Each structure stands twice: as C-alpha cells, then as structure tokens.
Amino acid sequence: MSPKSAKPAKSRKASARSNPRGGFEELPAHKAYRFLEAGPIVMVTTSDKGKPNIMTMGFHMMIQHDPPLIGCVIGPWDHSYKALCETGECVIAIPTVDLATTVVDIGNCSGADIDKFSTFRLTALPAQDVAAPLIAECLVNIECKVADRALAGRYNLFILEAVRIWVDPNRKERRTMHHNGDGTFTIDGRTINLQERMVLWKQFQD
Numbered sequence: 278m279s280p281k282s283a284k285p286a287k288s289r290k291a292s293a294r295s296n297p298r299g300g301f302e303e304l305p306a307h308k309a310y311r312f313l314e315a316g317p318i319v320m321v322t323t324s325d326k327g328k329p330n331i332m333t334m335g336f337h338m339m340i341q342h343d344p345p346l347i348g349c350v351i352g353p354w355d356h357s358y359k360a361l362c363e364t365g366e367c368v369i370a371i372p373t374v375d376l377a378t379t380v381v382d383i384g385n386c387s388g389a390d391i392d393k394f395s396t397f398r399l400t401a402l403p404a405q406d407v408a409a410p411l412i413a414e415c416l417v418n419i420e421c422k423v424a425d426r427a428l429a430g431r432y433n434l435f436i437l438e439a440v441r442i443w444v445d446p447n448r449k450e451r452r453t454m455h456h457n458g459d460g461t462f463t464i465d466g467r468t469i470n471l472q473e474r475m476v477l478w479k480q481f482q483d
C-alpha cells in the first residue's frame with residue numbers, strides 16, 4: 278500500500294460504518310478511462326497528399342484476433358482525421374520510454390502548422406502496403422487499413438485492420454508507456470509468465 282492510501286485501521290472502520298461501500302470513495306464516471314486505458318500510448322502516422330504527419334493516441338483497443346482488428350478514436354479536431362478519412366490508411370507506431378517527451382509534444386501541436394517529422398527529428402521510413410510512413414525510432418510499427426468507419430461520425434471510432442507489423446529486434450530500450458489519462462504515465466515493469474494456465478487460449482502464445 279502506498280503511503281498516500283495508508284490509513285490508520287481505526288479511521289477505516291469508522292468510515293466503513295458510515296459508508297455502505299466500505300472504504301471505497303466514488304470518482305466521477307467519466308474517469309473510467311484512467312483505469313482502463315492500459316494499452317501503450319502510441320503514435321499514428323498518416324499521409325496527407327504525400328505529406329507525412331504524426332499524432333499521439335491513447336484511446337485504442339484490440340477488437341478481434343483474426344483478421345486483427347483494432348478500435349481507435351481519432352477526432353475531427355486532429356489534422357490526421359482528414360488524412361485518415363481520405364486515404365483509409367495509417368501506421369500505428371509504438372514508442373518506448375526514451376521518446377516520452379516527444380510523444381507528449383507531438384500530441385500538443387498540429388500537423389496543420391508544422392512538419393512534425395522534422396520538428397521532432399524523427400525518421401520516416403516507407404511502409405509496404407500503406408502510404409503512411411513507419412517511424413524508425415519506434416519499437417514497433419503496424420501498417421493499418423480502415424476496415425469500418427460506421428461509428429466514426431458518432432464516436433470518432435475507426436476500426437482498423439492490421440495488415441503488416443514491423444518490430445525492431447535490436448532496440449535496447451523496450452519499455453512502453455501507459456497513459457493514466459492525466460498527463461502521467463506508467464512505464465512497463467516486470468513481466469510474469471502464466472502461459473501454463475492459459476489452457477483455453479494456447480493458440481495465442483507464439
């Protein structure tokens with residue numbers, strides 16, 4: 278227990294008597310994302326008539342194994358939205374902790390105003406199946422095509438299909454960052470292996 282949450286036993290008992298939900302404190306429902314947004318913070322590249330751009334994205338989730346579908350929230354306030362709608366293509370690039378401040382800065386400016394690749398000294402590499410570039414400095418790059426945009430008008434939700442994945446096997450720093458929704462990030466830590474218990478899901482272990 279962290280020093281912040283440590284309470285003397287007596288006061289916890291007293292608060293349990295007056296609170297039917299024990300020691301739980303209520304938070305506003307709109308903060309659910311702070312607990313569930315555990316995937317790594319990513320960057321999304323697009324190509325706007327040949328001009329590459331990058332944005333930062335925290336709202337994403339896996340939806341299906343095969344074909345691999347990923348749900349992504351990309352809003353019309355982002356310059357990237359237009360390019361994604363027009364081309365139906367993007368790359369999801371996964372940065373590691375050495376790029377932390379760059380990732381946040383990229384999410385705080387617009388490709389409508391600046392060339393983010395040159396401003397942030399990132400290297401665009403050609404993808405194979407999409408016009409959007411890979412980012413050389415990232416650990417993983419996933420080439421994606423929009424598979425379904427039916428909910429884009431309502432929730433800014435694009436369903437992307439991953440068509441190709443590029444991983445840098447030589448990168449030393451491999452720790453990804455996880456946004457807590459408030460500008461703080463949790464860095465990957467220890468991995469525990471519970472594969473022997475995954476009796477129903479063996480096919481996803483390779």
Ligand SMILES: Cc1cc2nc3c(=O)[nH]c(=O)nc-3n(C[C@H](O)[C@H](O)[C@H](O)COP(=O)(O)O)c2cc1C
Binds near residue numbers: 318335336385388
């Ligand atoms: C940590 C972080 C997470 C973000 N997550 C999202 C997101 O999930 N969806 C989104 O549309 N914008 C998100 N943004 C905001 C965009 O990255 C931001 O609007 C960016 O400047 C858009 O770039 P563009 O105008 O060049 O497309 C996030 C920004 C930060 C800093």
